[in-house]
Amino acid sequence: MDWIIVAIAAIFVIGVIAGIFMSRRPKSTSSDAAQKQNLSGDAIDQLIASLPRKTRNKIENELQKGKTIGAIKLFREATNAGLKEAKDGVEKMMRNAR
Numbered sequence: 001m002d003w004i005i006v007a008i009a010a011i012f013v014i015g016v017i018a019g020i021f022m023s024r025r026p027k028s029t030s031s032d033a034a035q036k037q038n039l040s041g042d043a044i045d046q047l048i049a050s051l052p053r054k055t056r057n058k059i060e061n062e063l064q065k066g067k068t069i070g071a072i073k074l075f076r077e078a079t080n081a082g083l084k085e086a087k088d089g090v091e092k093m094m095r096n097a098r
Helices: 002-023 030-035 041-050 053-064 068-079 083-097
Strands: none
Touching (some): 041 068, 041 083, 053 068, 053 083
16 A cells, blocks of 8 residues: 555655656747748858858868868857758858869
8 A cells, every 4th residue: 555655745745846847848939940940042141141250160170170060060159040941051162162
């Protein structure tokens, strides 16, 4: 009989802990989703043009070292772009550098 009470208490505690963690998860808003939709070539060009010179140099240095993923991370941090948009932007920068 005592083990039933312990089991119910354990389930309750696990539920409370799970609820706390689930409430702390960041929620994406519809504006975030709309902002990170596929961008046209012109929009990618605008993102590249909006990069501060220092950031642009960092991205180009990463690309010269062959660190494409690092360049994409820098692009995303600077522009708040989605993964696909940042990848497209970095690839465009690579093409323009050649």
